[in-house]
Amino acid sequence: MTKDDCYLVGKLTKTHGLKGELAIWLDVDYPEEYEELDSILLDIKGELIPHFVEEIQIRANKSIIKFEDIDTIEAAQKIVNCDLYLPNDNLAELDEDQFYYHEIIGFDIVDDVQGKLGKVTAVYTSEAQDLIAMNYQNNEILIPVSDEIVKTINREKEELYTNLPEGLLEIYLSDDDDTPNDSDEEL
Incomplete structure (x- = not known):
């Protein structure tokens, strides 16, 4: 899957805590629509790599995400500043005169x-x-x-x-x- 097949959701901004959690900036109109997110694609050195979401907390000023298999602050630090993508298929269908x-x-x-x-x-x-x-x-x-x-x-x-x-x-x-x-x- 390439970036042309996906849309930008946000960015991992910094680590949060000691167990691999990360602060996430969501560049979307309705962040609450992403509360049930199972997986997401991380842009790691230009390649989209899927990561499974263990937990996500959507908050007004700072959301927190925890991925499966990332259990330390050191592992989380390696993916700070990665952009987050989802496949275009996940986007809701718009009216004819609307656009993303x-x-x-x-x-x-x-x-x-x-x-x-x-x-x-x-x-x-x-x-x-x-x-x-x-x-x-x-x-x-x-x-x-x-x-x-x-x-x-x-x-x-x-x-x-x-x-x-x-x-x-x-x-x-x-x-x-x-x-x-x-x-x-x-x-």
Whole structure:
């Protein structure tokens, strides 16, 4: 199984205790959906290695995971900072116009007014606002994720359809002509 067949779930951040437990950061919308996890794939030196879950405790600020066959702090330390993956088959089926962030990387952004603009390069998540990053005219453009802006998706054409707010592109493209530079100064 390759990373293309999987999605990123989170990361092992540090050891916890002396018996092989690890703190886990879950990069998912609903961590509680992973409380019954039986196994998970660890990215160890670029290879996905399955590990069986002995116990997992989902908490608001820090979740803890314990794997079978990892019983010491030394063994746990060896897998700290490993990314965690699950097969795409584990993902819930979405409505036709919904998408998972990982699946739109590389999709073309097609705007109602501007037409085809560029490709999705990343998706940034935060508590305040999720943002889709796109490369447009050698600039990174950040598009807020909202139903008013991101309209629908065409998986076959690998296109994401948007209705960008007026002036959004111009904000990223405008040069700050009022800022003096060294060549503007008189000697």
